[in-house]
Amino acid sequence: DIQMTQSPSTLSASVGDRVTITCRASQSFTRWLAWYQQKPGKAPKLLIYRASTLETGVPSRFSGSGSGTEFTLAISSLQPDDFATYYCQQYNSFPWTFGQGTKVEIK
Amino acid sequence: QVQLVESGGGLVKPGGSLRLSCVASGFTFSDYYMNWIRQAPGKGLEWISYISSSGSTIYYADSVKGRFTISRDNAKNSLYLQMNSLRAEDTAVYYCAREWPDVWGQGTTVTVSS
Numbered sequence: 001d002i003q004m005t006q007s008p009s010t011l012s013a014s015v016g017d018r019v020t021i022t023c024r025a026s027q028s029f030t031r032w033l034a035w036y037q038q039k040p041g042k043a044p045k046l047l048i049y050r051a052s053t054l055e056t057g058v059p060s061r062f063s064g065s066g067s068g069t070e071f072t073l074a075i076s077s078l079q080p081d082d083f084a085t086y087y088c089q090q091y092n093s094f095p096w097t098f099g100q101g102t103k104v105e106i107k
Numbered sequence: 108q109v110q111l112v113e114s115g116g117g118l119v120k121p122g123g124s125l126r127l128s129c130v131a132s133g134f135t136f137s138d139y140y141m142n143w144i145r146q147a148p149g150k151g152l153e154w155i156s157y158i159s160s161s162g163s164t165i166y167y168a169d170s171v172k173g174r175f176t177i178s179r180d181n182a183k184n185s186l187y188l189q190m191n192s193l194r195a196e197d198t199a200v201y202y203c204a205r206e207w208p209d210v211w212g213q214g215t216t217v218t219v220s221s
Binding site: 029034043044045046049055089091095097 | 152153202211
């Protein structure tokens with residue numbers, strides 16, 4: 001199984017900050033990685049797929065990069081609507097696995 | 108619009124059974140593979156099962172293998188999850204999800220408790 005480790009677990013930031021979240025995989029794989037945003041009581045929302053492709057309708061301040069065992073989600077200028085929990089997920093091989101989540105909090 | 112709507116959740120005793128359903132609309136259901144993903148209270152996301160567009164290929168997470176059965180009826184645009192021998196640790200919100208996934212349902216809550 002591919003284990004996905006996200007860091008940090010919690011991130012305190014202010015509106016306008018640039019933030020980055022890292023996801024490290026226990027095995028190398030190609031670009032079958034997605035990033036999701038989840039708010040309390042809601043289903044996850046797809047932000048990025050294939051490591052760096054922005055889902056339609058997602059603001060361009062979100063970007064994804066990486067390959068192999070290290071992947072990154074960046075938010076260029078944090079907005080009030082971005083305070084949420086973020087998950088990475090590999091869909092390279094079964095069982096698909098998620099990172100443990102990164103909660104982005106208001107500083 | 109593209110939509111997935113789950114139903115069938117509820118309170119069940121340990122060892123009991125439950126069948127979840129997910130109805131798809133707004134896209135050609137038979138063209139897409141589907142998944143079930145769950146989230147225990149206050150915890151992260153856990154993928155539990157995959158079914159190909161035709162239903163011929165199925166995968167399960169070890170945590171549910173032998174107890175849960177995924178199926179689909181393309182004529183009814185519906186996905187199912189039959190859950191048997193339920194345990195307390197199966198308590199979660201269960202999401203129906205399309206493909207890797209790009210579309211999620213709103214979730215249905217399963218509580219396993221005596």
